[in-house]
Amino acid sequence: MSGRLATWRRALTVGEVAGAGIVRASWWGTGLFSVTALVGAALQGVWRWPAVLVSVVLFAVGCVVFVWAFLVAVERSRHELIGIGGLYFLTGSAPASVRRHLMASLGVQIVVALVTASVRVFTTAAFGTLVPMYGLALAGLWGARHGTFPPRHETGGPGPGAGGEAPPG
Numbered sequence: 756m757s758g759r760l761a762t763w764r765r766a767l768t769v770g771e772v773a774g775a776g777i778v779r780a781s782w783w784g785t786g787l788f789s790v791t792a793l794v795g796a797a798l799q800g801v802w803r804w805p806a807v808l809v810s811v812v813l814f815a816v817g818c819v820v821f822v823w824a825f826l827v828a829v830e831r832s833r834h835e836l837i838g839i840g841g842l843y844f845l846t847g848s849a850p851a852s853v854r855r856h857l858m859a860s861l862g863v864q865i866v867v868a869l870v871t872a873s874v875r876v877f878t879t880a881a882f883g884t885l886v887p888m889y890g891l892a893l894a895g896l897w898g899a900r901h902g903t904f905p906p907r908h909e910t911g912g913p914g915p916g917a918g919g920e921a922p923p924g
Contacts, residue, residue, distance in 0.1 A: 772853055774901040781860040781893040784813050784886075789867045792883045796871040803879045806871075810882040817888035824895035835904040843895040848902035857897060861890035 788809055795806030828837050841848035845857060868883040 772850055772901075774853065774897045777893050777897045777900075778853060778856045778860075781857055781890055784816075784889050784893075785860045785863050785867075788813055788864060788883070788886050788889075792867050792871045792880065792886075796875050796880050799875070799878075807879045807882045810886050813889040814882075814885035817886075817890075817892040819892075820896050821888065821892035824892060824899040827896070827899035831899065831904070832907070834907055836907050837899075837902075837904050841902060841904060842898040843891055845894055845898050845902065848898050848904055853897060853901075857890070857894040861887060861894060864890045 788806075791806040791809045795803040824842070828842050831837060838846075840846040845854040849857075864887045868886055871880045871883050874880070
C-alpha cells in the first residue's frame with residue numbers, strides 16, 4: 756500500500772519547476788470553487804451566494820489572465836512557433852507533471868460546474884459553468900511564460916509587395 760501512496764505523491768508533485776505558483780493558484784481556485792459550489796448546491800439558501808461570488812470572480816480573473824497569456828504568446832510568437840494546443844492545453848510544451856496538474860485542475864472545474872449545474876437546474880449554480888475559464892487561462896499563462904516551443908525559421912524576407920517593393924507587372 757505504501758508503494759501506491761508513494762507513486763501517487765510523485766504524480767501529484769509539481770516540484771520546483773518554473774511557474775509552480777501558477778499551478779498552485781490553479782489548484783487553490785479549483786478548491787475554493789469546488790467547496791463553495793458543492794455547499795451552495797447542497798444547502799441552497801444563503802449558501803448559494805458565496806458560490807456565485809467565487810464563480811464570477813474566478814471567471815473575471817480568468818478573462819484577464821487569458822488576455823495576458825495571449826499577449827505574452829503574441830510577443831513570443833515573433834521568434835517561436837506557438838500553437839493553441841501547446842499554449843492553452845500544454846501539448847508538447849510543458850513537463851508532464853505541470854500538464855497533468857493544470858489539466859486535472861481544469862477537469863475538476865468542469866466536472867464540478869456540470870454536476871452542480873445539473874443538480875440545481877435553472878438556479879444560481881449555473882454561474883459555476885463560467886469557472887473553467889480560470890483553469891484554461893492559467894494553463895495558457897503557464898504555456899505563454901514557461902512553455903517550450905520550436906524556433907520560428909525566417910524564410911528570407913518579405914515577398915513581392917509586402918516590404919516596400921512594387922509588385923510585378
